[in-house]
Amino acid sequence: MRTPFGTECEYFYGDYMRGRRREECRLLDAAGLPWESALCRDCPVPAIRRANVCEFMRLRPRVGRSLLTLFRKRVQVEAYCEKSQSMVADPHIGCGQCHPLPPVFELRK
Helix, strand or coil, rough: CCCCCCCCCEEEEEEEEHHHCCCEHHHHCCCCCCCCHHHHCCCCHHHHHCCCCCEEEEEEEECCCCCCCCCCEEEEEEEEECCCCCCCCCCCCCCCCCCCCCCCHHHCC
């Protein structure tokens, strides 16, 4: 479903039937974190899910402030791979063990 800022996100839910205006982020809701629509503006989750749809990667969100945006809250995400049992350094790429590169892309010695 589209977020209030126009990006497609599988965790965003909006119910607008018959004049209702109920919106929520199911990722933040599952983590017990409060949600507000301004968090969708800079949320990295839609870009991560577009780049990597690994079935073993689990996202753990948190809401915080960075040093550059002291007055604006942002969603920050940590990724964990259940198959390799390790933290993922770059969620856009993945852990590197679940989906190895095809032999065409490997360097030959």
